[in-house]
Amino acid sequence: MAALHQSVLFAETLDALVHRPEGVYVDATFGRGGHTRGLLDRLSPQGRVIALDRDPAAVAAGRGIQDPRLSLHHTPFSGLPEVLQQLGIPAVDGLMADLGVSSPQLDEAERGFSFLRDGPLDMRMDSSAGPTAAEWLAHQTAEDLAEVLAEWGEERYARPIAQAIVARIRSAQAGEADPLQTTLQLAQLVAGVVRKHQKPGKSKRGAAGIHPATRTFQAIRIAVNRELDEVDALLAAAPRCIKPGGRLAVISFHSLEDRRVKQAISPPKPSDFLSPRERRLAELGGLPQTAQAEPPFRALARIFPSEQEQERNPRARSAVLRVAERGGQP
Numbered sequence: 553m554a555a556l557h558q559s560v561l562f563a564e565t566l567d568a569l570v571h572r573p574e575g576v577y578v579d580a581t582f583g584r585g586g587h588t589r590g591l592l593d594r595l596s597p598q599g600r601v602i603a604l605d606r607d608p609a610a611v612a613a614g615r616g617i618q619d620p621r622l623s624l625h626h627t628p629f630s631g632l633p634e635v636l637q638q639l640g641i642p643a644v645d646g647l648m649a650d651l652g653v654s655s656p657q658l659d660e661a662e663r664g665f666s667f668l669r670d671g672p673l674d675m676r677m678d679s680s681a682g683p684t685a686a687e688w689l690a691h692q693t694a695e696d697l698a699e700v701l702a703e704w705g706e707e708r709y710a711r712p713i714a715q716a717i718v719a720r721i722r723s724a725q726a727g728e729a730d731p732l733q734t735t736l737q738l739a740q741l742v743a744g745v746v747r748k749h750q751k752p753g754k755s756k757r758g759a760a761g762i763h764p765a766t767r768t769f770q771a772i773r774i775a776v777n778r779e780l781d782e783v784d785a786l787l788a789a790a791p792r793c794i795k796p797g798g799r800l801a802v803i804s805f806h807s808l809e810d811r812r813v814k815q816a817i818s819p820p821k822p823s824d825f826l827s828p829r830e831r832r833l834a835e836l837g838g839l840p841q842t843a844q845a846e847p848p849f850r851a852l853a854r855i856f857p858s859e860q861e862q863e864r865n866p867r868a869r870s871a872v873l874r875v876a877e878r879g880g881q882p
């Protein structure tokens with residue numbers, strides 16, 4: 553049975569995004585189509601939605617929507633400029649992205665995202681391409697893996713966890729241990745290392761009250777799917793893909809994403825327009841600030857889920873929506 557996904561910040565995103573009901577809108581992360589259906593409901597018969605997802609299961613689920621105003625594409629959202637070019641659309645009225653994984657991805661054990669359900673160590677959003685988590689891990693050194701766990705998982709025990717994972721993989725390659733192939737094998741290995749290093753008295757679920765493997769799984773998932781490269785590519789393309797006066801709305805679930813979104817829509821600092829030599833001179837106090845170009849976006853809002861939404865949908869607890877308007881003359 554297809555699991556369902558509860559859309560986060562549903563009304564808030566649509567209210568902020570849709571300003572021309574006859575316009576063209578992009579949902580860069582179709583998932584199970586919650587936001588896309590909301591967009592279609594708000595648009596007039598002339599409106600149009602272009603939806604993308606890199607997960608073939610999401611795209612297959614969306615094929616059931618019979619609406620001529622929707623075109624659904626199986627592609628990572630870094631491919632948005634090419635999709636718009638193929639459709640002959642120079643720029644759109646609004647672009648939204650609801651980042652991260654969907655509930656079906658997390659809930660279906662065989663996708664390998666969950667440390668609570670036993671499945672193959674996969675974690676690919678696009679199950680048709682790229683290395684699985686097990687294949688990716690097999691090529692890491694302990695140093696590189698520790699860096700990934702520290703940077704993208706903000707895991708304080710990154711080094712011992714990475715050493716334990718790589719040691720286990722090397723033992724398996726030498727035929728001295730079972731291969732690390734399942735989510736529960738990895739979760740148990742990580743939990744064992746965390747418990748060994750945690751100060752006595754700390755709860756089984758760790759200081760933050762979360763499962764000890766949460767941060768490791770997040771970091772590996774980000775690496776396997778190159779999630780931050782994807783977000784950077786989407787944000788870099790957004791000024792070209794959105795019409796002047798159009799809107800950008802992005803829902804993030806952790807600070808690594810939100811920081812990027814914030815940076816993309818914040819007015820640039822004067823120093824952003826200086827060459828390295830000018831910047832050095834400016835630091836020495838020897839150069840007046842050069843003229844500023846107009847920033848591509850004007851930040852409109854930062855919105856968190858209501859208490860009711862957080863109670864109803866625990867996944868919403870870490871969400872934040874940022875909305876911006878494309879600068880320039882419409």
Ligand SMILES: C[S@@+](CC[C@H](N)C(=O)[O-])C[C@H]1O[C@@H](n2cnc3c(N)ncnc32)[C@H](O)[C@@H]1O
Pocket residue numbers: 557558559560580581582583584585586587588604605606607610627628629630650651652653654655677782783
């Ligand atoms: C949080 S869910 C979106 C849920 C959707 N808004 C809804 O209401 O049903 C995120 C979806 O984005 C997809 N996704 C994540 N990163 C992506 C990327 N770089 N390119 C395309 N799709 C991506 C995932 O496969 C997943 O289906």
